[in-house]
Amino acid sequence: MYKLIIILFFALPLGAFAQTVSTGIVYDYSKKTLTLPGVVVKNLSTQKTVLSNSTGKFTIPAKIGDLLEFSLMGYHTDTLYLSNLLARAIYLPVKSTNLKDVDIQGVKINKEVANAxxxxxxxxxxxxxxxxxxxxxxxxxxxxLGLNLGYGKYKRQQRKEADLEEREQYLEEIDENFSEKNITELTKLEGEDLKHFMIIYRPSVEQVKAERPYRYTYYISRAYVAWQKLTPQQRKLQDLPKLKAN
Incomplete structure (x- = not known):
């Protein structure tokens, strides 16, 4: 009985530490530096709701995998899937009113009021x-007024997140173009040879980033010429030297 109580006692703090939050600042989409106070931030996974403060900042209990909803009168409602808990900037676009122009030619304005x-x-x-x-x-x-305390750290986190997102986009591009289907159509490689070829000659993010647009067909052709010069044993190694630059 005493052992059970001790276990429960130490388990409680772990549950408390498991509680995490998502933070960020909400901006106007058109005026990038204009923060939006009073934005309703709702965690659709837990139904928890908070409002952004006078500087547009919000903090809401959340975890990776939750879905957040951002809404404000006069703006389009947007949702965000939390793939991480880094601080982030949210941009809401203004709703189009499509109001017809009003003819004010016949309206007289009191000069004293206009100049007051x-x-x-x-x-x-x-x-x-x-x-x-x-x-x-x-x-x-x-x-x-913008945030001063911790703003530098927040901007660094934003840049880091942007770099990771950019890298993911390049990796997706490489997967799509340096694929088994494309390589087989060009080289007729199959099975283990195809697998080893893709491991040895897969282009890096740095390669693809340095040459835009990247010529995947040309690169695969050059890689295949280099592959044919390798011995059967060399084709099984993963630490071969990279292809020489043009």
């Missing part, structure tokens, strides 16, 4: 710094 200063403008352009520093004039609205 906005009485609330000072609240947005001035920000109190407290203490003896007095008031400091700001060129941007208070509501448009």
């Amino acid at each position: 200063a906005d009485p609330l403008a000072e609240k947005y352009t001035l920000l109190s710094t407290g203490g003896n520093l007095g008031r400091k004039r700001m060129t941007d609205k208070v509501g448009g």
Whole structure:
């Protein structure tokens, strides 16, 4: 009985640590730097809902494999499948209103009203710094201030995620073009020979990235010429030297 209690005691913290979150910032799709507060972020897998704060940032309990939904009045609703829990930027496009142009030629505007200063403008352009520093004039609205703490780390995570996504796209391109079907049509290789050929001469992401568009048919032909010069034993090795550049 005591052993069971001890096991349960140590199991509880593990359940707590298993709880993870997804974070990010929601932006206007057209105005990339405009953050969107009040966006409803809903985890469709758990039905948990949160709102983005005044800077567009959101934090919601989630795990890899969950589906998040982003909605805001006047914007298209979007969904996101969580393949990882890195901080990310979400861009929502504005809904098209398709309103007809309004004829305002006959409307008269009071000059005093038109030239009057906005009485609330000072609240947005001035920000109190407290203490003896007095008031400091700001060129941007208070509501448009970006995140400062941790922003550099967030941007690095964004770049890392973008690099990984780009690499995945290149890998998919290589899989599609350097395929068994394409190689067999060009070289007539089959079975173990085809398998070893693909292991030895599969082009790297760096190769494909350096030459755009990459000529897969030409590369396979050159690789096959090099393959024919190998001994039967060499064709089974995976550490052969790479093909020489043109």
